[in-house]
Amino acid sequence: MRRNAPDHLNDADVxxxxxSFLFVGDDVTKPAGVLSGGEKTRLALATIVASSANVLLLDEPTNNLDPASRAEVLGALSTFPGAVVMVSHDEGAVMSLQPERVVILPDGDEDLFNEDYLELVSLT
Structure with a gap:
């Protein structure tokens, strides 16, 4: 992550x-190649959050995460200052991010989000 982080972030910031993505102690110095699938997901999301991006496009970001990691990832995403565009079948994840809008595919219909759309979120 250090290699991909913006220059203005020092080691303490990183x-x-x-x-915030549950990498503590010696975990922060592990090579990416030895990380589990869930850890790689958390690292990728941490790197994106640290970047200067103002839009995140996420496809099922909570898949393969244990409950503690899922909570931390959603907490970090909820503080992201830009826009988050997310595809998910995880109703809890959708609600935790308090979405403003929904886009229904394949037609591309857009609407203000309300809890009536949760029924569609859980469809597989």
Whole structure:
């Protein structure tokens, strides 16, 4: 993550971001190649959150995460200052991010989000 983080972030900032994605202690120095699938997902999301991106496009970001990791990832995403566009079948994840809009595919119909759309979220 250090290699991909913006220059204005110092090591303490990087460690803080990694900590918010449950990387603590010696975990922050692990090579990416030895990480589990869930850890790789958390690292990728941490790197994106630390970037200067203002839009995140996420496809099922909570898949393969244990409950604690899922909660941390959703907490970090909820503080992201830009727009988050997310595809998900995880009703809890959708509600935790308090969406403003929904786009129904394949037609591309857009509407203000309300809980009536949760029925569609859970469809597989």
């Amino acid at each position: 460690r803080s971001i990694l900590g």
